Amino acid sequence: MQSIRSLLLTAAGIAFTLMALVFTASLGLALAGIATVLVIGSAISARLSPKPVRAAGRTAGRQKREPRIWNDGRGTIIDL
Numbered sequence: 850m851q852s853i854r855s856l857l858l859t860a861a862g863i864a865f866t867l868m869a870l871v872f873t874a875s876l877g878l879a880l881a882g883i884a885t886v887l888v889i890g891s892a893i894s895a896r897l898s899p900k901p902v903r904a905a906g907r908t909a910g911r912q913k914r915e916p917r918i919w920n921d922g923r924g925t926i927i928d929l
Contacts (some may be wrong), residue, residue, distance in 0.1 A: 904916045904927050917928040 857919070919926055
């Protein structure tokens with residue numbers, strides 16, 4: 850009777866350990882998948898984001914001068 854009880858407790862312990870292992874592995878895979886999707890989305894977003902363009906203006910005398918660029922809170926103003 851004692852050996853049957855020990856056998857059942859051992860089997861229950863092994864089953865519980867395997868369930869915990871499967872749960873932990875599936876949780877880890879889910880988190881890795883979410884992280885992968887976020888990294889890929891961030892890379893695609895960075896690639897598709899607009900790049901700033903350098904604006905250059907010329908005066909009547911064909912002299913190069915730097916444009917004045919500022920933001921008044923309603924939008925960016927570029928004074929060439």
